[in-house]
Amino acid sequence: MGRDPTQGPNLNRYCGRNAVKIWVDHSLTDETEQYLGADGWPLGSGIFETVRTEDSRPQLLSRHMRRVLLSARHLGISLPDEDHILDAIEHVISAEPHPVGRLRLSFSSDHFVATHEAYLSKASHLVVEIYRTSGSTSERQHKVFPYTHHLDLLAKATEHGVDEFICVDELGRVTEGAVSNVALRIAGQWITPPITSGILPGVIRALAIERCDFLVREISENDLMSCEGAIAMSSLKIALPIASIDTRPIEIDSDSEQMCLKLRELARTL
Missing domain, CATH: 3.20.10.10 (D-amino Acid Aminotransferase, subunit A, domain 2)
Structure with missing residues (x-):
């Protein structure tokens, strides 16, 4: 099969890793347990975008941002301004660089969280x-x-x-x-x-x-x-x-x- 294991549940993704940096609201932090569950997903509820990165470049970012903006307006969720989001993306990718990565931007009524992890897929079909x-x-x-x-x-x-x-x-x-x-x-x-x-x-x-x-x-x-x-x-x-x-x-x-x-x-x- 062409199984892509990184798409499914990934238990304790952050457990046991040293000084993993994520962006929360206004700065980088390694206190991930306060904001992420053991599966790597943010606590609480809200909207999110998952973006593929290659060589530290997010793919189709403007399209992702348009979609999350429409959802935020419909669901009544306030977003940080665009420059703030772009700054967070730059910092979290620099702190956690990967040749191919999964950038996740999560927005709730409580927090804006950005994470960047390695994305590995050998699936061909x-x-x-x-x-x-x-x-x-x-x-x-x-x-x-x-x-x-x-x-x-x-x-x-x-x-x-x-x-x-x-x-x-x-x-x-x-x-x-x-x-x-x-x-x-x-x-x-x-x-x-x-x-x-x-x-x-x-x-x-x-x-x-x-x-x-x-x-x-x-x-x-x-x-x-x-x-x-x-x-x-x-x-x-x-x-x-x-x-x-x-x-x-x-x-x-x-x-x-x-x-x-x-x-x-x-x-x-x-």
Whole structure:
């Protein structure tokens, strides 16, 4: 499988590490236990963005900031000013440098927390399974923490022996993965579900629509069994081809590979 272990629950990520620096409100600190749980997630509740970094450069940061600003306005959360956030990012990346990193910016009514950790992924493709859901998914319009539901869903996928789920709602509509947006190639056209299907408006998904001519329309469960190609998208993995859905092999052809490469290049250069 193409398992990416850094996406799932990571127990005691900060426990036992010496002088790990995080940014809290106005300065760096190594007193992580006051602000982060053992899993590395901030205490309390709020909104967050996860940003891939390469060679200390955050990818698509302006897009992430636009999304978190919209969520903050909708949910009534006050954000620090942009210069303050950029200063925090610069300091935390300098304090915790990694060739490829995961920058997490968390905003709540109590604190602004920024962390930067190594991101290691050797996955070249994903093996996925269909997972049927019920109930409202309207909260997915905002990237909120606690993130327990999504991490639990990803852990369940691991228990099932797959890398990720593709969720299908009670109306038979494809929505998204536990931590990914999805796109299918149907009759030669890449298609991704609309926001109205109850999905997070992902940064890479938006890039695929704007720069790679992905169409937006509802996708049915039947489409999963007949699609010619499939990819999963997120801000960390950018884009990875899906090699099978519910044990049905999907060819990773040149079109799928080139589309993933194009999205990765766009993420690096925009």
